[in-house]
Amino acid sequence: MKLVITPGFALQGELRLAGDKSLSHRAAVLAALAEGESRIENFLLAGVTGDMLRALAALGVAWRLEDSTLVVEGRGLGGFSPPGQSIDCGNSATTLRLLAGAVAASGVPAVLDGSPGLRRRPMGRIVAPLQAMGVEITAQEGRAPLILPPAPKPLRAISHTLEVASAQVKSCLLLAGLAADGPVHLYEPALSRDHTERMLKAMGVEVVSEAVVHGEGLAYHTCLTPPGERPLLPLQLELPGDISAAAFPLVAALITPGSHVVIKHVLLNPTRTGLLDVLQAMGADLRVVVQGQAGGEPWGDIEARSSRLHGVEVAGELVVRMIDEFPAFAVAAAFAQGRTVVRQARELRYKESDRIAALCTELRCLGASVAETPDGFILDGRGYLDGGQVDSHGDHRLAMALAVAGVAARGAVGVCGGEIVAESFPDFSAVMQQLGAHVETEEGC
Numbered sequence: 001m002k003l004v005i006t007p008g009f010a011l012q013g014e015l016r017l018a019g020d021k022s023l024s025h026r027a028a029v030l031a032a033l034a035e036g037e038s039r040i041e042n043f044l045l046a047g048v049t050g051d052m053l054r055a056l057a058a059l060g061v062a063w064r065l066e067d068s069t070l071v072v073e074g075r076g077l078g079g080f081s082p083p084g085q086s087i088d089c090g091n092s093a094t095t096l097r098l099l100a101g102a103v104a105a106s107g108v109p110a111v112l113d114g115s116p117g118l119r120r121r122p123m124g125r126i127v128a129p130l131q132a133m134g135v136e137i138t139a140q141e142g143r144a145p146l147i148l149p150p151a152p153k154p155l156r157a158i159s160h161t162l163e164v165a166s167a168q169v170k171s172c173l174l175l176a177g178l179a180a181d182g183p184v185h186l187y188e189p190a191l192s193r194d195h196t197e198r199m200l201k202a203m204g205v206e207v208v209s210e211a212v213v214h215g216e217g218l219a220y221h222t223c224l225t226p227p228g229e230r231p232l233l234p235l236q237l238e239l240p241g242d243i244s245a246a247a248f249p250l251v252a253a254l255i256t257p258g259s260h261v262v263i264k265h266v267l268l269n270p271t272r273t274g275l276l277d278v279l280q281a282m283g284a285d286l287r288v289v290v291q292g293q294a295g296g297e298p299w300g301d302i303e304a305r306s307s308r309l310h311g312v313e314v315a316g317e318l319v320v321r322m323i324d325e326f327p328a329f330a331v332a333a334a335f336a337q338g339r340t341v342v343r344q345a346r347e348l349r350y351k352e353s354d355r356i357a358a359l360c361t362e363l364r365c366l367g368a369s370v371a372e373t374p375d376g377f378i379l380d381g382r383g384y385l386d387g388g389q390v391d392s393h394g395d396h397r398l399a400m401a402l403a404v405a406g407v408a409a410r411g412a413v414g415v416c417g418g419e420i421v422a423e424s425f426p427d428f429s430a431v432m433q434q435l436g437a438h439v440e441t442e443e444g445c
């Protein structure tokens, strides 16, 4: 399917978005490990969260949807049933990595697999520490399928240093750590999204995070104390909107003259707001107001008006705080004036596509002047992009970012493989249309 976006329409309006993807994944799997019924309002119903729900059903977890409220009957920490066959995690690395930890904690055997795209993603980063915890997990040259035989009870407590800041790896090990024989200590070079920690605390588990001196420099230390016989409390939560989905209409509003968009009730956890800080540093007219907290997570409203943007440098911790937002950010940088440099972002090569290579290739198709570097890119913004035909590379965020470029480009943009947006933001076209953008779908490419 091709998404075709015709420029020339300003974006106006106020909206609310479906629940954050990372929170939806965690709420589903943690509710399954709790004892009692959890109710999660504004759950994100999308491709990747569907993968998580089907996987939980295969592990014997009963759940149902009442509109967008997910109701889960918690099975308790040791309560999964062995699945009859290999579990298909689709394209969802979050499902696979979080489930590996949860399955290890429950002790049941399972095989975790996924799409050809998921089979390319690195899994050695969870396999080695899970093995150190006593789980005899195996992978195929560091990739899925992952085979987990029945794990011993309890698991061994570990102290583990993550080479790359990764919330999926951290969360996998925290979930496994729930069944460990002592406190689990994790050190990461920068603080990745900390939703698992916040949600576990809301469920009564002791988790402490702090910046510490570790090895050669600073690290973020997370320590989880296993609850032992104490059950995890069920969740009663309304999830705030997905800030990574919000990035697309926000950038579209900033680069399209005459636009004014307000997004209400969005997740504003500081480990996720790096894009907002960078856009403000580029001169964006963005207002961000925290309005409240739910389940330990701050949420609020974001208001964006069309703005003159200029180039910026992004490196270090900021990369981690906006790891999923580089496709949207690169489009903003192309519409800015001047040079943008992204460094220390090699991790982008291991996402749903090699986002450094794919972004540079596709933005060049729209006339951008951009050069790939091993760990980032250098983009000379000229204040505009041309129309043209581009490809999603099977990557939902690349597809949406390129579609956003079409809202303000000098001609229509056609995004081949546009159906992939449904993996995380099935309402993308509807939301953009509601704001006034002109989005159509066509068959084939």
Ligand code: S3P
Binding pocket: 021, 022, 023, 025, 094, 165, 166, 167, 168, 169, 171, 192, 193, 323, 324
């Ligand atoms: C996620 C963590 C990030 C992010 C992904 C969702 C999560 O991945 O890119 O979209 O929900 O924990 P890494 O942990 O691999 O950086």
